[in-house]
Amino acid sequence: MILLQVNQLTKYFAADLILSNIKFEIQTQDRVALVGRNGAGKSTLLKILAGQSSYDSGEIIRPKGVSIGYLAQNTGLESELSIWDEMLNVFNALRKMEQDLRKLEEKMADPSLHSDHDLYERILKEYDQLQLEFKDKGGYQYEADIRSVLHGLKFASFDYSTKISSLSGGQKTRLALGKLLLTRPDILILDEPTNHLDIETLSWLEQYLQSYSGSVLIVSHDRYFLDKVVNQVFELSRMTLTRFKGNYSAYLEKKAANYEREMKLFEKQQDEISKLQDFIHRNLARASTTKRAQSRRKQLEKMDRMDRPSGDEKSAAFSFDIERQSGNDVLAAESVAVGYESESVSSKIAFHINRGDSIALVGPNGVGKSTLLKTIVGKLPLLNGEIRTGSNVSISYYDQQQADLTSNKKVLNELWDEYHLKPEKEIRTVLGNFLFSGDDVLKNVSTLSGGEKARLALAKMMMEKGNFLILDEPTNHLDLDSKEVLENALIDYPGTILFVSHDRYFINRIATKVFELNKHGIIEYLGDYDYYLEKKQEQEELLALSIAENQKISSPQTASEKNTYHQDKETKKLERQRKRRLEDVEASIEALEEKIAGYEEVLCDPDVFQDHERVAEVNSLLEQARNELDSFMEEWTELADA
Incomplete structure (x- = not known):
């Protein structure tokens, strides 16, 4: 079922065209990423x-009864109510229905009503219909739904009677998201929902x-999140919209393949024209061939x-270098x-950082990650x-709030004032690499x-040429393309991060180690984020085993039960290994299929098949x-059937 249809939509800001002839539709169960x-x-x-x-022009068609819920960027929930009462407001219609049910129950309990059989039957029928509707709309589970969403958004430890007005901006943003999720609209529109999570x-x-159960339209710069959630991608570029099936990684592959195919067709036609x-x-001019020449001209x-196919829009282009190398012990x-x-x-x-380490500092919100970084650089x-x-x-430090930027300066002066001995042309070149031109x-x-x-x-950090980069949420405000440029720059960086x-x-792309910060210290993991997750899962399984063994006094565990637990643990470990290998094989x-297609294309080249x-x-x-390829296909079959 089509929930939303957009035809030839155009939007101007003053005289500037922002959106041109946008056309798309959203159907039931669509999971759409809007990227650009x-x-x-x-x-x-x-x-x-x-x-x-x-x-300014075009049309938006939405069937009657289709609801849309929208969460803008950094939208905080402003309310004088408590957390619980504000969430309950979502279910006012159900609560009214619940009150009506209680009133009908009171009527049915009145002994005087039993003498009027017809009236009693009418009330009983009304009660049955209302109770069925109440059940179908989630009347018996809405409080459980509230607790589930609040727990998922990290409010489980809160007193639900806490006034929303007393919460931080990030907490209000999470509550706004929670309230929207509880409304369960047919189309859920989320603009950067991951920023404060x-x-x-x-x-x-x-x-x-x-x-x-509904459809979702998301703007997010979190590639991992998009790969997990969406099944199609709408790319907004040069004021027009292009649709791609699949998640974000599939979109990147298809986009690259489309560009390569279109470029080959364009070059082939250019060769023919030449x-x-x-x-x-x-x-x-020759009499004997002029007719053929005229025929070619008509052709x-x-x-x-x-x-000519339009490639990607201009990207930022930068790299980080160092003035001099640090010692082996960095911090x-x-x-x-x-x-x-x-x-x-x-x-x-307690921790130790060596030269060349690239360390991700992770942990729940509020545990002090940014506080630790600010303490290291002397801001606290x-x-x-x-x-x-x-x-x-x-040390070169990147503050997620960009608090060090002087707001009353021009962009050029923000950089040039700190490096006034450098010529203006060089400063403009640096800014141009970061997409500040003209x-x-x-x-x-x-x-x-x-x-x-x-x-x-x-850009300011690049000019510093520090050999130890300390970065607090460097990707928060970057689009996906700029993130990739930053990732590549940090991978090539010769210092410590x-x-x-x-x-x-x-x-996953940057880290060689993960430091997990909690209220009582740091736990170090040697590896990227996926390795960290795997180790965390193993620790949770060991903890579950420890708890089970500690309970054996009150409920002694048989040897068979212990063996079963260890077998389950080993099975889960093998399953994780199988899935990782399956991804590698795929x-x-x-890659081999692309290589084979390339070789077959080469063999079709006249210059090659004559050699x-x-x-x-x-x-x-x-x-x-x-x-x-045959070998990998056999392995894939074995892994897929395992």
């Missing part, structure tokens, strides 16, 4: 669909949306010429406590313990968007690739 560069118009389109912004809450939201033009030029005039902490105004948030923190006083910096260590460098910093401020902060991020894909199969030595060489490579 910062400033492409994603949030504008969502506001139009939610009825919060107007459009820690990793555990993100995982819960992924599972919630996967099982959501040959026709050459023939016409050489033969038009050329009638040709439907292809436009050490012993018995450290961090917090604000002598009130400790986390204590007993150390409450207890000792932090030692190694020799020749120069008059953009004359904008006031205060007028910049979150993404622009993030890019400017990264300590960073906080909730972006699991980013952690990736190898895909027997080259043909033999390509055939040998092709045979080798096919044999490898």
Whole structure:
């Protein structure tokens, strides 16, 4: 069933065209990601669909009764009610129905009513119908639903009578999301819902949306999240919309394949046009060939010429270098406590960072990750313990709030004032690499968007050439393309990195170690985010085993039960290994299929198939690739059937 249809939608801001002839539809159970560069118009389109912004032409068709729920970026829930009462407001209609049921029960309990049989039957029938409707609409579970959502969004430890007005901005944003989820609209529109969620809450939201009964339209810069949730991608680029089936990773592959195919067709046509033009030029003036030349000219005039395929829009281009190398020991902490105004948030923190480490600092919101980073760079006083910096260590710090940016300066001066000995041309070149070109460098910093401020902060960091980068949520305001550029720059960085991020894909690409911060210290994991998750799962299984063994006094466990538990644990471990290997094999199969297609295409090239030595060489490579593919396909079959 089509829930929403958009036809030829156009939007202007003053004289600037923002959206042009947008056309798409959303059907039942669709999970859609809306992607595009910062400033492409994603949030504008969502506001139009939610009825919060107007459009200039086109139409939006929505069947009667289809409801839309919309959560804008950083929308906090403003209310003087308590957490519980505000969530209960979502179910006012059900609560009214519940009150009506109680009133009918009171009537039916009245002995005087039994004498009027017809009236009693009418009330009984009304009660049965109302009770059935109440049940179908979730009347017997709405309080459980509230508790489930509040628990998933990390409010389980809160007193539900707490006034919402007393909460922090991030907590209000999570409550706004929770309230919207409880309304369960037919189309759920979420603009950057992951910004204020820690990793555990993100995982819960992924599972919630996967099982959501309605359709979902999401703007998010979290690739891991999009890969888990969506089944199609709408790309908004150059004011138009293109649809791709599959998750975000599939979209990237299809987009690249489409561009390569279109470029080949374009180049083939350009070659054909060149040959026709050459023939016409050489033969038009000769009497014996002029008719053929005129025929070619007509053919050329009638040709439907292809436009050159548009590649990706301009990307930021930067890398991080260092002025000089640090010693092997970069940073050490012993018995450290961090917090604000002598009130400790986390204590007993101890760790050691070596040159070349790339460390992700993870943990739930409020545990003190940003506080620890600010303490390390000296923005907050150390409450207890000792932090030692190694020799020749120069720290460059990225603040997630971009608090160090001077708002009354122009973009050019924000950078040039700190590096005034460098020529203006060099400063403009640096800014151009971060997508500040032309008059953009004359904008006031205060007028910049979150993404622009993030890019400017990264530009300043690049100029510092520190050998130890400390980054607090560096990807928060970056679009997916800019994130990828940052990832590649950090992978190639020759120094040491300590960073906080909730972006699991980013952690997986960058981290060589994971530090998990809790209120009583740090636990170190050697590996990326997936390795960290695997170890956490093993620890939880061991904890469950320990609890079970501790309970054996009150309920002695038989040898058979113990064996069963250990067998289950081993089975789960083997299943995780099977899934990881299956993913690796599928990736190898895909790469080999592309390689084989490339070899087959080479063999079709006239310049190649006339060269027997080259043909033999390509055939040998092709045979080798096919044999490898057969081997991987056999392994895939065994793994898939296991």
